[in-house]
Amino acid sequence: MPVNELEREQDVNKPGSSPPVIAPGYDFGQITEKISNVVLTKRTPWSWVLGFFIAFTMLNVLMGAVTYLFLKGTGIWGINIPVGWGFAIINFVWWIGIGHAGTLISAILLLFNQSWRTSINRFAEAMTLFAVACAAMFPLVHTGRPWLAAYWLLPYPNSMGLWPQFRSPLIWDVFAVSTYGTVSLIFWYTGLIPDLATLRDKAKNAFAKFFYGMASMGWRGSARHWHRYETAYLLLAGLSTPLVLSVHTVVSWDFAVSVIPGWHTTLFPPYFVAGAIYSGFAMVITLAIPIRAAYNMKDFITDRHLNNMAKVMLATGLIVGYGYMTEAFYGFYSANRYEAYMIHNRAFGPYAVTYWFLILCNIITPQLLWFKKVRTHTLGLFIISLIVNIGMWLERFVIVVTSLHRDYVPSSWGMYHPTVWDWATYLGTIGLFCTLLFLFIRVLPMIAIFEMRMLLPESKVKE
Amino acid sequence: MAVTHEHHAPALPRPEELVAPASVTQWRKYLTFPALILTLWALIGLGLNFGDPVGMNHFLRAYLVGFMFCCGLTLGCLVLLMVQHVTGGKWGLVMRRIFEAGSRNWWLMALMFVPIAAGLKYLYPWANHTGLTAHGEHALHVREAYLNPKMFIIRAIAYFAAWGLLAVILNRWSLRQDHPPASPEEGNALRLRFMRLSGFGILFYAVSLSLAVVDWVMSLDAVWYSTIYGMLYMAGQALLAMSFAIIVLVMLAKTEPMKHLLRKNELHDNGKFLLAFVMLYTYLSFSQFIIIWSGNLKEEIPWYLARSRNGWLPVFLVLAIFHFVVPFLLLLNRNLKKQGERLAMVAAMLVLMRYLDLYWHILPNFADVSWPTGNFDPTLWDLVVPAAMACVWFTLFFRELGTRPILPLYHPLFPQIMEKSHGAH
Numbered sequence: 001m002p003v004n005e006l007e008r009e010q011d012v013n014k015p016g017s018s019p020p021v022i023a024p025g026y027d028f029g030q031i032t033e034k035i036s037n038v039v040l041t042k043r044t045p046w047s048w049v050l051g052f053f054i055a056f057t058m059l060n061v062l063m064g065a066v067t068y069l070f071l072k073g074t075g076i077w078g079i080n081i082p083v084g085w086g087f088a089i090i091n092f093v094w095w096i097g098i099g100h101a102g103t104l105i106s107a108i109l110l111l112f113n114q115s116w117r118t119s120i121n122r123f124a125e126a127m128t129l130f131a132v133a134c135a136a137m138f139p140l141v142h143t144g145r146p147w148l149a150a151y152w153l154l155p156y157p158n159s160m161g162l163w164p165q166f167r168s169p170l171i172w173d174v175f176a177v178s179t180y181g182t183v184s185l186i187f188w189y190t191g192l193i194p195d196l197a198t199l200r201d202k203a204k205n206a207f208a209k210f211f212y213g214m215a216s217m218g219w220r221g222s223a224r225h226w227h228r229y230e231t232a233y234l235l236l237a238g239l240s241t242p243l244v245l246s247v248h249t250v251v252s253w254d255f256a257v258s259v260i261p262g263w264h265t266t267l268f269p270p271y272f273v274a275g276a277i278y279s280g281f282a283m284v285i286t287l288a289i290p291i292r293a294a295y296n297m298k299d300f301i302t303d304r305h306l307n308n309m310a311k312v313m314l315a316t317g318l319i320v321g322y323g324y325m326t327e328a329f330y331g332f333y334s335a336n337r338y339e340a341y342m343i344h345n346r347a348f349g350p351y352a353v354t355y356w357f358l359i360l361c362n363i364i365t366p367q368l369l370w371f372k373k374v375r376t377h378t379l380g381l382f383i384i385s386l387i388v389n390i391g392m393w394l395e396r397f398v399i400v401v402t403s404l405h406r407d408y409v410p411s412s413w414g415m416y417h418p419t420v421w422d423w424a425t426y427l428g429t430i431g432l433f434c435t436l437l438f439l440f441i442r443v444l445p446m447i448a449i450f451e452m453r454m455l456l457p458e459s460k461v462k463e
Numbered sequence: 464m465a466v467t468h469e470h471h472a473p474a475l476p477r478p479e480e481l482v483a484p485a486s487v488t489q490w491r492k493y494l495t496f497p498a499l500i501l502t503l504w505a506l507i508g509l510g511l512n513f514g515d516p517v518g519m520n521h522f523l524r525a526y527l528v529g530f531m532f533c534c535g536l537t538l539g540c541l542v543l544l545m546v547q548h549v550t551g552g553k554w555g556l557v558m559r560r561i562f563e564a565g566s567r568n569w570w571l572m573a574l575m576f577v578p579i580a581a582g583l584k585y586l587y588p589w590a591n592h593t594g595l596t597a598h599g600e601h602a603l604h605v606r607e608a609y610l611n612p613k614m615f616i617i618r619a620i621a622y623f624a625a626w627g628l629l630a631v632i633l634n635r636w637s638l639r640q641d642h643p644p645a646s647p648e649e650g651n652a653l654r655l656r657f658m659r660l661s662g663f664g665i666l667f668y669a670v671s672l673s674l675a676v677v678d679w680v681m682s683l684d685a686v687w688y689s690t691i692y693g694m695l696y697m698a699g700q701a702l703l704a705m706s707f708a709i710i711v712l713v714m715l716a717k718t719e720p721m722k723h724l725l726r727k728n729e730l731h732d733n734g735k736f737l738l739a740f741v742m743l744y745t746y747l748s749f750s751q752f753i754i755i756w757s758g759n760l761k762e763e764i765p766w767y768l769a770r771s772r773n774g775w776l777p778v779f780l781v782l783a784i785f786h787f788v789v790p791f792l793l794l795l796n797r798n799l800k801k802q803g804e805r806l807a808m809v810a811a812m813l814v815l816m817r818y819l820d821l822y823w824h825i826l827p828n829f830a831d832v833s834w835p836t837g838n839f840d841p842t843l844w845d846l847v848v849p850a851a852m853a854c855v856w857f858t859l860f861f862r863e864l865g866t867r868p869i870l871p872l873y874h875p876l877f878p879q880i881m882e883k884s885h886g887a888h
Contacts, residue, residue, distance in 0.1 A: 111735075167757075245746065257757035264758050267690035269750040322669060330690050333677065335605035336762070370662075 021116045021455060023299035028453050031300075035449045036202055038295055039442065047294055048442060055434030062428020065421055066141055074144040076421040083404045083416035088142035090396040091426050093251055094279065095135035095433075096177065097272075097392065100244055101280025102128030103184060106191070107240035110233075116308050118451045119300045123291070123440070124284050125188040130436040131283075132181045134429040139174075141425075169253035176250040180243050187236045193219050194229065194450045248276040255399065261342040262403030267326055274319035278362075279392035281313045285385035287437070289378055291446065300447055303376045310375040313388065317366040320395075324363065338408060346402045350415065354394050355402070361391025475878065476720060478641065481868035484718040491861035498858045501851035508844070516585070521844045523582045524826060529849030530575050531680065531821045532703070533856045535696075537572050539704025540565025541630055542668050542697070545661035548633070551654070553880050554732035557725055559871060561708045561715075563637055564863040566630040571859055573623040575852065579679070580616050588685040598762070599685030615678055622671050629664045633657070640871035650875050672697055683828035687766045689755070695747045702740035703817040706810035709733055711864070713803040721869060724880060727801040734800025737810060741794065745787040769827040774839030778823050786816040818849060 026034075069076060079086040102124040109117035139153070140146045153174045155164050164171045196216035203209045219225060252272035255263040285306065292301040331343030346355045365387050368374045375381060406413045440446070453459060505522075512518025544562035547555025555562075583590040589603045589610045603610070636657060644650035673693025681692055689695075712733070715721040755763045771779050790809050799805045822845065871877070 249746075249750065253753065256754045259758050259760060264754065264760075265690045266692075266751040266754045267694065268754070270691065270694055270747060318666060322673075325670070326673065326690050326693065329674075330688055333606060333609070334688050334762075335602035335686075 021118065021302060021304055022452065023302065026299065026456065028456065028458070031452045031456075032198060032202075032449050034297075035300075035445050035447050035452070036199055039199060039445055040203055040208065044442065045294070048438060052435065052438040055431050055438055058427055058431025059435045060428075060431070061424050062137075062431055065424035065428050066137075068421065069141060069144055069425070070146070072144075074142070076419060078416055078418045078422055080414060080416065082407065082412055082414050083401055085400055085404065086416055087418055087422040087426055088138045089254075090393070090400050091429060092135050092138035092142075093272075093396045094393050095131045095138075095429065096251060097248060097276035097279045098283045098389075099128040099131035099135070099180070099184070099280065100248060100273070100276040101284050102126070102131075103180075103240050103244045104277055104280070105284070106187060107237040108244060110237045111241065115455060116305055118455055119297075119302075119447050120284060120288060120305055120309075121451075122188075122191065122448045123287065123437075123446045125184065125191070126437065126440045126444075126446075127283060127287060128184050128280075129181070129188060130433050130440075132177065132184065133436065134433050136177065136181070137425075137429055137432070139177075169250055169257055172250045173254060176243075176247045180247045183236070183240055183243060187233075187240055190229070190232055190236060191448060192444065193217060194221065195445045195448060197221065198449055199445065244277075245273055248272045255403075260403050260407055261336075261338040262327075262346070262399065265327065265330070267323055271320065271323035271326075274316045274323070275392060275395060278313060278316035278320055279389060281309050281316065282385040282388035282392070285309050285313070285381060286389060289382045289385075291441065293378075295441075295446075297447065300452060303378075306378065306381055307372070307375045310369050310381055310384075313385070314366055314369040317362060317369075317388070321363045324359070341406075342403065345406055346398060349402065349406065351398065351402050351405075354398050358391055358394040358398055361387045362395060365391075475872065475881065476724075478868065478872055480720050481870050481872055483865045483867070483869050484715070484720075486714070486718050487861055487865040490714070491858055491865065494854055494858040494861065498851065498854035501847055501854055505844075505848050505851045508847070519582065519585050520829070521842055522848065523578070523585045524829060525842075525844040525846075525848035526578060526582075526852070527586060527679070528818070528821050528825050528845065529852035530572075530579060531825070532818055532849055533568075533575060533852050534572055535700040535703040535817060535821075536565055536707055536853075536856060536860075537568050538626065538668065538672065539700035539702075540708065541569070541626060541633075542665060543701060543704050543708070544633060545629075545664045545668070548657040548661035549665065551658070551876065552732070553876060554729055554736065556874060556876055556880060557721075557729045557870065558708050558712060558733065559637070559874075560867055560869050561711050561864065562704070563634050563867070564860055565704060565708070567634055567863045568856060568859055569623065569627045569630045571856060573627065576619055576623065580619065583612050583615070587682055589682060595685055602686050610678070610682055618674065618678060622675050625667060625671065629660070629667070632660065633664075637871060638867070640873045641868055643873050647875075650873065654875055669693070669697060672700070680825060683825065684766065686762050689751055689763070689766075691747055691751050695744070695751065698740060698744040698747055699817060699820065702737075702744050702813060705733070705737050705740055706813040706817070709737060709810040710807045710814070713807040715869060716803055724870065725803075726880070729880065730803060730806065731797070731800045734794060734806050737806075737813070738791070738794035738800075741787065741790050741813070745791075770823060773827075775823065775827055778819065778839060782816065782820055782823060785812060786820060790816075 077086060077088075079088075102121075105117050105124045106121045106128075109121075140149050143149065143152075153164060153171065155166075155171070193216055196212050197219035200209060200212035200216050203212055249269040249272065252268040256265060256268040258264055288301055288306070288309075292298055328343055331340050334340070346352070365384055368380070368384060374384070401416050405416055509518075509522050512522060540562040543555070544559065544566055547559060547562065579586070585591070588595055588599065589606070590612055592600075592603070595603070608614075636653065639653060640650075644653065673696075676693055676696045677688075680696075681688060712721070712725065712730070716725045716730075752767065755767060758764075769775070790813055793799055793809050799809070826839075826845075
């Protein structure tokens with residue numbers, strides 16, 4: 001769907017069309033100043049200090065929760081038999097899903113020539129990295145013995161002749177997520193290099209000069225540098241594209257290859273991927289709206305960006321809704337009493353509240369996004385994006401808990417109640433995420449400076 | 464290299480320059496003859512076998528494959544048309560009239576459905592209740608209120624009516640873009656109306672097609688079900704219609720005006736879409752496979768056993784290689800996607816593979832109903848009947864394609880496809 005700059009420019013002149021991706025009246029220098037000043041200023045805004053303090057406090061909650069976990073073991077959590085997978089997997093899937101929007105924005109939208117990705121790709125990619133870091137916490141700590149994670153998950157030749165079960169998606173997940181993390185990091189860093197060089201050249205402080213100088217790897221902006229850069233960036237985009245699908249597909253297989261009703265369903269891979277992008281875009285919106293307000297970036301992250309992201313959210317939300325409807329239909333069509341009971345139990349069982357809240361958050365509320373007024377109403381959109389974030393968390397809760405707590409034999413049914421330590425770990429990863437994000441905003445350019453410069457009409461080269 | 468602000472807009476073509484070329488009529492004439500001969504052949508064969516259960520079985524099974532193939536062309540064109548309206552890219556503008564002509568064949572699909580409705584008891588276990596296991600009887604009993612001849616036909620009428628309505632409205636509105644709008648606002652308002660209707664249309668298509676393939680194909684097996692099936696058919700139809708439209712586009716580009724108007728960029732974009740659909744279809748298909756394979760449940764795994772044994776394994780392998788590996792590797796090549804004839808050859812291979820894939824989906828279902836078994840045991844019917852149906856479809860398609868200008872001249876984006884491209888990836 002290549003809507004390129006030409007169309008954008010035409011849009012501007014048309015009644016009832018979207019605003020541009022960059023407000024008029026900027027030149028190269030002003031763009032550079034505006035973005036790099038956020039980083040190079042000596043004054044740290046009080047709102048940053050306050051936000052960082054809160055985030056860092058939450059991060060310390062994570063440290064406390066994990067320390068106690070390592071001391072006591074997973075008994076401090078609410079997991080039991082039959083619900084052996086509780087918050088750890090719910091939060092893992094939620095965080096990994098959030099990361100997907102960053103990759104989609106940076107890779108797929110680049111390949112589709114979508115110019116509106118430019119101002120949001122940098123922090124969306126950073127969001128991906130931090131979300132992957134939060135997600136990775138859970139496989140590491142979920143046994144209560146992190147030193148065993150490497151021992152059980154990574155295949156290495158050993159004298160016992162023991163290997164992980166290669167037919168298990170859990171082991172595929174180790175590779176999928178670590179590949180995803182690595183490629184995302186390289187992609188993000190490659191995109192940063194020209195901007196790091198800009199910061200190096202503009203920095204006054206000796207330490208900053210040294211830091212950005214090292215990080216920019218000797219970038220001088222020669223034609224050859226740019227040529228190699230463009231090639232590398234395009235190739236990395238190509239490499240990242242399959243990862244948007246593969247990571248959450250493997251996550252969905254973690255569930256679907258089992259024979260638990262509610263997990264074993266062939267729709268899971270596309271349904272999980274759509275859900276991941278859905279929650280990811282919700283998170284990008286949740287972050288973009290306060291950031292652009294705090295740093296006065298409305299000229300760069302325009303209403304058009306919010307409008308487009310809201311559209312993607314609506315589309316993926318509808319696919320998720322299709323998934324719920326399909327599950328309900330096949331609960332009947334399968335003519336399988338366990339499948340039918342699973343759907344009934346979700347809607348009317350002991351966890352019915354979570355199911356109906358999930359429908360409200362994920363299916364009903366986002367229908368407001370059909371209206372352009374809502375999509376361009378900043379506060380309304382912010383609230384909807386928060387609701388979708390909650391809804392997608394509830395979705396994972398419903399999938400994990402309601403499927404496990406009552407499967408085939410009623411004598412083995414049980415209930416799951418998360419403990420305060422479950423909540424503390426979850427809250428703590430939110431702290432980790434926000435802390436990293438605050439640091440990122442303070443020390444790195446949150447918007448790609450040189451890509452913004454390329455959006456200006458002055459940079460159009462006549463062939 | 465000079466830095467510039469303004470765009471140089473070349474003069475728009477005159478309306479009479481956009482009339483469908485004579486070659487469209489020529490293709491219709493080429494196709495009319497095989498369409499008539501093959502249809503006659505199929506009808507005579509049907510007449511000779513009429514009432515004979517074995518002959519009727521052979522005929523209707525092949526017919527169902529042909530029906531799903533033509534349905535894929537029609538609905539694929541309809542949904543890609545709506546996707547084009549919603550996303551509004553230039554890639555779709557050059558394909559627009561092709562998709563529209565395809566969607567105008569909706570009435571033919573409704574007509575082609577009649578023999579299926581008449582022959583329900585030959586095809587569907589829920590209509591004839593023969594050769595069922597206890598499990599199958601139970602499943603059909605549970606579904607009885609939903610899956611019975613009356614409901615089946617009522618649902619089909621509803622689907623065709625709604626699809627037809629969408630096709631008729633979208634085609635009618637499109638005619639307005641052959642004339643200059645009264646004002647730019649009016650042109651833009653029309654574009655928004657297209658967008659809104661298509662948004663709802665895509666939603667409706669997704670839900671209705673998912674239910675329709677349960678009725679028409681999935682229910683051939685009394686027990687088996689797969690929740691991804693609707694999405695699988697959506698991807699299959701989009702792939703088929705995209706392949707077909709690319710072939711037509713390349714044929715059109717041999718003569719003016721398309722020769723002059725079709726640039727490498729739009730061809731390349733459509734090639735990218737083709738690659739994306741190839742990958743999407745394989746992704747969905749493989750997901751279904753791996754989940755059913757690892758679950759290994761007695762309700763599910765027989766579906767794959769029936770399609771990899773009794774002579775079906777070679778078909779399965781041909782599909783894996785020519786529906787995925789070969790087109791995937793070829794389409795990765797950027798130059799190939801920019802060369803019309805080569806791209807059209809890959810697309811033609813994919814059209815054939817879509818037929819084979821439908822054949823592989825449908826025929827092995829009949830293992831336990833009556834003779835012949837679900838062995839891979841192709842008859843001449845399996846080629847003649849779908850070929851006759853496809854030729855009729857193609858003939859009517861070219862007739863429709865010839866009735867309108869091949870591009871909507873007063874589409875707001877039209878001037879852009881006249882502009883020189885800015886180095887896209």
